[in-house]
Amino acid sequence: PVAPAPAPVVPAPVPAPAPAPAPVAPAPVAPAPAPYYQNCDAVRAAGAAPIAAGTPGFQQKFDRDGDGIGCDS
Numbered sequence: 001p002v003a004p005a006p007a008p009v010v011p012a013p014v015p016a017p018a019p020a021p022a023p024v025a026p027a028p029v030a031p032a033p034a035p036y037y038q039n040c041d042a043v044r045a046a047g048a049a050p051i052a053a054g055t056p057g058f059q060q061k062f063d064r065d066g067d068g069i070g071c072d073s
Contacts, residue, residue: 035056037059037062040070040071043057044071048071050069050072051069052068052069053068053069053070058070
Protein backbone atom coordinates (compact mmCIF):
# COMPACT_ATOMS: atom_id res chain seq x y z
CA PRO A 1 0.00 0.00 0.00
CA VAL A 2 1.08 3.52 -0.73
CA ALA A 3 1.29 5.87 2.21
CA PRO A 4 -0.92 8.92 1.88
CA ALA A 5 0.88 12.08 0.95
CA PRO A 6 1.51 14.33 3.90
CA ALA A 7 -0.80 17.30 4.15
CA PRO A 8 0.72 20.42 2.62
CA VAL A 9 2.22 22.77 5.14
CA VAL A 10 0.40 26.09 5.06
CA PRO A 11 2.33 28.90 6.72
CA ALA A 12 0.43 30.76 9.37
CA PRO A 13 -0.85 34.09 8.08
CA VAL A 14 1.37 36.98 9.04
CA PRO A 15 -0.69 39.80 10.51
CA ALA A 16 -0.36 43.11 8.72
CA PRO A 17 1.60 45.68 10.67
CA ALA A 18 -0.59 47.97 12.71
CA PRO A 19 -1.09 51.34 11.06
CA ALA A 20 0.91 54.15 12.56
CA PRO A 21 -1.19 56.22 14.92
CA ALA A 22 -2.46 59.44 13.40
CA PRO A 23 -0.59 62.48 14.68
CA VAL A 24 -2.56 64.28 17.32
CA ALA A 25 -2.94 67.96 16.57
CA PRO A 26 -2.62 70.21 19.60
CA ALA A 27 -5.84 71.78 20.75
CA PRO A 28 -6.32 75.18 19.15
CA VAL A 29 -5.51 78.03 21.45
CA ALA A 30 -8.37 80.45 21.89
CA PRO A 31 -7.41 84.01 21.08
CA ALA A 32 -7.05 86.27 24.05
CA PRO A 33 -10.15 88.33 24.63
CA ALA A 34 -9.96 91.99 23.68
CA PRO A 35 -9.15 94.20 26.63
CA TYR A 36 -12.02 96.08 28.19
CA TYR A 37 -11.44 99.47 29.70
CA GLN A 38 -14.09 101.00 31.94
CA ASN A 39 -12.93 104.54 31.22
CA CYS A 40 -9.96 106.61 30.05
CA ASP A 41 -8.32 106.35 33.47
CA ALA A 42 -8.22 102.57 32.94
CA VAL A 43 -6.85 103.02 29.41
CA ARG A 44 -4.08 105.26 30.73
CA ALA A 45 -3.33 102.92 33.65
CA ALA A 46 -2.85 100.09 31.15
CA GLY A 47 -0.45 102.23 29.11
CA ALA A 48 -2.81 102.11 26.12
CA ALA A 49 -3.61 105.82 25.82
CA PRO A 50 -4.13 107.38 23.41
CA ILE A 51 -6.18 104.54 21.93
CA ALA A 52 -7.10 104.54 18.24
CA ALA A 53 -10.37 103.40 16.71
CA GLY A 54 -9.98 99.79 15.57
CA THR A 55 -7.58 99.00 18.40
CA PRO A 56 -8.82 96.20 20.69
CA GLY A 57 -10.43 97.83 23.70
CA PHE A 58 -11.41 101.04 21.90
CA GLN A 59 -14.90 102.30 22.64
CA GLN A 60 -16.62 105.25 21.00
CA LYS A 61 -17.13 106.85 24.42
CA PHE A 62 -13.35 107.38 24.64
CA ASP A 63 -13.35 109.61 21.54
CA ARG A 64 -15.06 112.81 22.68
CA ASP A 65 -13.98 114.93 19.70
CA GLY A 66 -14.71 112.27 17.04
CA ASP A 67 -11.21 112.20 15.52
CA GLY A 68 -10.75 108.42 15.88
CA ILE A 69 -8.35 108.76 18.80
CA GLY A 70 -9.64 108.11 22.30
CA CYS A 71 -8.33 109.29 25.65
CA ASP A 72 -6.07 111.83 23.93
CA SER A 73 -6.79 114.77 26.17
